[in-house]
Amino acid sequence: MKQRLLIIEDNEQNFYMMRFLLEKSGFEVIGAGDGKEGIEKALDTNPQAILLDIQLPEMDGYAVAAELTKHDELNGVPIIAVTSYAMVGDRERVLAAGATGYIEKPIDPETFVAEIVRYLPASQTDPEG
Template structure:
C-alpha cells in the first residue's frame, strides 16, 4: 500500500478522493488546510500528494513551493487538484513545483493514470 496525502478543504471533494484512493489500494492521509498538510508531509513522508490549489489561508501553490524547497519533501510528487482549467493555470502549477495537474471534478481513470505514472517515476530520497 502506498501512503497518499490529500490536502483539500471541500468535504465532498475530500470524501470522493479518499474513496477513489482507498478503492485503488492506497492508504490515505488528509488535511483540510495547507499548514496541516505541510506538517503531515514532514512527519509521515507520503509517496504522493494530491494538493487542492484553492485552500483557505495558504493556497496550494504556496504550499507546493514550500514542499519542493524542503529537502525532506522535495522528492515527493505533487498532483495539483483544481477546478481552474485555463492554460495559464496549468503553467502556474508547474512553476510552483507541481508534477501533474488534474481538473475537478475528479475522473477516476485520469486520476489513477496520473498517480500510477508519478509513482513509477518517483525515486526515494537518499538517506
C-alpha cells in the first residue's frame, strides 16, 4: 500500500511539481487548493504527512496548521510547511503554529523527496508501505 501525502497548495504549478516528484517516488498524492478543503481532506483521507503552503486564500497556513493540531486523529502526522516565506522569524512562526518541518520554495527537485521522507516516522520511509 502506497504512503499517502496531502498537499495543501493553491498554486497549480507548485502543486504539479510536488505531485510529480512524489508520485515518481512511489507516493500517493492528494491535493487541496485551500485551507478549509485541506483540513477536510486531512480528516477524511488519513495521510501519512501533510505538505502545507503558508500563503493560502481565506485561511492562511498558520491557521490551518493550528487547526490540524487540534484533531486527535491527526496526532503524529507530520505537517511540513513548504513556503516562500523565508524572512527572519517565519520558520519559527510556522513551527509554533504546529508545523513539524519547514522547506523553502522554490523547491529543489533533486532533494525535495528526501527532505519529505526525513519527516516521516522511520516505519513509513518506504513509499510503498
